[in-house]
């Protein structure tokens with residue numbers, strides 16, 4: 001009797017052990033596939049940026065020294081794969097961190113040793129040299145016209161992106177709140193048209209907008225471009241903002257109103273704090289959109305003093321392409337940096353966009 | 361502190377009638393419970409009083425003044441929402457202090473009042489937390505503290521105890537009640553829990569489908585329900601209802617019949633509360649057999665199969681007890697038998713039980 005239960009117990013034990021091992025193995029397999037996939041998928045995305053970055057610090061006038069790129073790749077790729085392996089094979093978190101640290105140190109030393117001597121800041125001289133094109137091609141080559149300094153384009157872009165995102169944020173917050181909270185005739189039609197408007201590619205509107213701007217007299221002014229870009233961006237922002245307001249409960253607002261707040265006070269003190277994250281996300285996306293804007297900047301602005309970063313990049317590459325890849329790459333890095341930093345800092349809020357939700 | 365009156369107030373959403381034309385008056389300092397099943401328009405009534413909804417028709421009066429056009433914030437009302445409606449981005453202290461900000465209370469005074477009302481509902485140790493870090497019951501008490509802190513003239517409570525555990529609910533019931541009596545705030549409590557309404561309120565307003573069915577003291581509603589709805593909604597275990605057809609002085613119920621005090625024609629429903637049924641071995645009354653036996657602590661609930669239909673009888677512990685399958689007889693307390701017109705669902709008040717055949 002006892003013997004029988006004993007064996008039963010044993011087989012039970014074995015059975016559960018087997019199960020546990022099996023599921024452990026399955027989990028391990030899944031994780032390794034995931035990590036492998038992530039590494040492979042991110043390489044084509046990251047490589048161009050990596051290329052841009054390396055070139056901007058290593059290229060010299062007259063040619064690209066691609067061996068720097070290859071050496072960097074030869075060091076970094078194995079480092080990344082070893083990192084992936086560490087993630088998979090080392091179970092303890094502390095050991096993993098130690099291993100990462102070791103990998104990073106080794107890779108850094110290898111980088112400094114192999115390509116350190118070839119790195120320089122020459123290509124970034126456009127930052128302190130007001131007329132880089134003139135210097136490169138000589139007075140005559142530049143066509144007499146002054147090529148603007150990069151900082152003038154930078155400030156234009158910054159002001160444009162800021163003003164544009166503030167306007168988008170302000171209008172879409174108020175409009176989103178109104179649509180979310182009040183019923184008015186044609187509300188659902190309005191909502192639908194917001195989405196439809198967003199579906200048209202802005203490109204199709206270039207010519208009519210050009211003509212309208214021309215007639216109104218806003219052609220070649222930053223104000224004009226701000227208006228155009230804001231208009232195109234608003235429908236979707238309003239729609240998103242409405243979604244955020246929808247998720248704030250009525251009761252909270254009503255409670256504030258009974259507690260003695262006016263409608264406006266309730267909005268500012270109770271409702272707005274709930275959609276803070278959403279507002280930040282929309283503001284940042286609008287800023288980045290403005291920072292990247294090219295189509296309308298290109299078509300509606302002519303005066304060089306009105307150039308923005310996107311135009312600056314375009315003309316730099318147009319004017320000195322074939323002469324100096326390094327400078328073009330450096331301008332590119334300088335151009336990407338602000339939106340990259342913004343993304344990194346506010347990632348958390350941008351991800352929220354999914355939560356704020358798109359509700360009818 | 362305020363006398364409340366509704367005159368022909370109704371509320372209609374596009375095509376849903378949430379509240380039929382309603383008349384109601386609540387005396388100064390009275391504690392009234394609005395009792396009814398889910399969706400009967402309790403919250404709607406409350407929100408009309410608070411000024412959150414404008415009535416579709418009719419007038420709302422505070423102290424004989426029409427306040428239809430007075431903003432909610434000028435009505436000096438404390439309200440606890442069904443969903444608590446705490447401000448998620450503020451800590452508890454700021455939540456409770458929020459109403460005082462608009463009253464321009466001095467900071468120190470405000471802090472004192474916050475502490476005081478937090479103590480009242482036993483949440484003083486949570487003052488620095490965010491609402492999301494509290495349990496449902498604690499949040500409910502915060503909402504109560506916030507409603508009380510501004511010393512409102514009218515306190516509106518929308519199911520303020522629904523999320524508390526049984527013990528806490530009981531102590532909160534008596535606390536709210538004593539608090540109300542001490543502060544003498546006119547209070548309207550919305551609930552679907554009859555026990556809550558019966559134990560706390562001076563008067564109960566029983567609602568169903570947007571209509572007030574009956575207004576009265578708890579005792580009144582229990583003993584003299586004016587309709588089938590009130591009779592069946594109030595009382596646990598619920599009242600026994602037996603449908604039958606009356607002809608002359610006889611009411612035929614199922615296979616049996618009973619004698620009424622005077623003639624009646626048409627369908628009638630007999631209502632008798634479980635505790636008004638007596639079980640004996642004497643051969644007198646309705647022949648029945650004991651079905652299920654459910655001990656309920658100090659009482660026992662018997663399900664009886666009788667010739668007039670299934671009945672539930674509540675027998676106190678001290679009385680003789682019976683076993684399943686036993687043949688017994690049951691008798692009704694004659695004056696507690698209620699007769700309702702099955703069609704109109706209204707009480708037929710002049711009918712009495714004379715004898716059981």
Ligand SMILES: Nc1ncnc2c1ncn2[C@@H]1O[C@H](COP(=O)(O)OP(=O)(O)OP(=O)(O)O)[C@@H](O)[C@H]1O
Nearest residue numbers: 373376377378397398399400401402403404405552
């Ligand atoms: N904003 C609205 N639009 C349309 N119908 C509504 C609205 N608010 C409430 N109703 C309807 O009015 C009726 C009464 O609702 P109310 O909220 O007063 O019910 P209640 O008695 O408080 O129920 P519960 O106990 O579930 O809270 C319901 O049938 C509801 O569907």
Ligand SMILES: [Mg+2]
Nearest residue numbers: 402403442518
């Ligand atoms: Mg309700």
